[in-house]
Amino acid sequence: MASEKVVEMAKDAVESVKESFDDFGSGIPMPSEGSDQPFQMPTKDELLAMLDTMGLGDQEKEELRAALLSGDPLMPERQPWTSQALILLPFLLLIASIFVFFGYKLYRSMKDKEVMREEKRQKRQMKKRK
Structure with a gap:
């Protein structure tokens, strides 16, 4: 009984993670598998539009929006x-x-x-x- 509940909880967790990843990349145009088309980075406008669909807090959204608009890189150079x-x-x-x-x-x-x-x-x- 207990092991069935644990298995069911694990399945629910996996499904919720899958759904969140599916929602996260929904605005990014990805080439289909096996195509010769290279990946193109989304533009600033596309990234700003995707910020609204992401499940982030308001403060995080504002920080990302400010970083995108200022032109500062989000990741420091190595x-x-x-x-x-x-x-x-x-x-x-x-x-x-x-x-x-x-x-x-x-x-x-x-x-x-x-x-x-x-x-x-x-x-x-x-x-x-x-």
């Missing part, structure tokens, strides 16, 4: 090397160098043990020959 990347890169290099250091130490230790075993084996063989 910079190739941000300050976060410049801070993160040395830490990643430090961690990588620590792994390399301990990996090398482990390798040398294993090689030294192997050499010691080989020397012991040779000494035993020399003793047996005498």
Whole structure:
């Protein structure tokens, strides 16, 4: 019983999300699948008309309308090397160098043990020959 209710609630949620997405893109002219027609960005007038059909709050609509009319980009331009990347890169290099250091130490230790075993084996063989 409870699992049926959960399944029904999930189906309702999925349907409501599908409906909201269908309503969201209703004013955008999209090329049909398989057509050779490239996607064209909507004009400012089309975007302003779509703002009224979107389920946004009044304040959000006004902010978007002001941004569209002022010509300011809604998304800031990406910079190739941000300050976060410049801070993160040395830490990643430090961690990588620590792994390399301990990996090398482990390798040398294993090689030294192997050499010691080989020397012991040779000494035993020399003793047996005498």
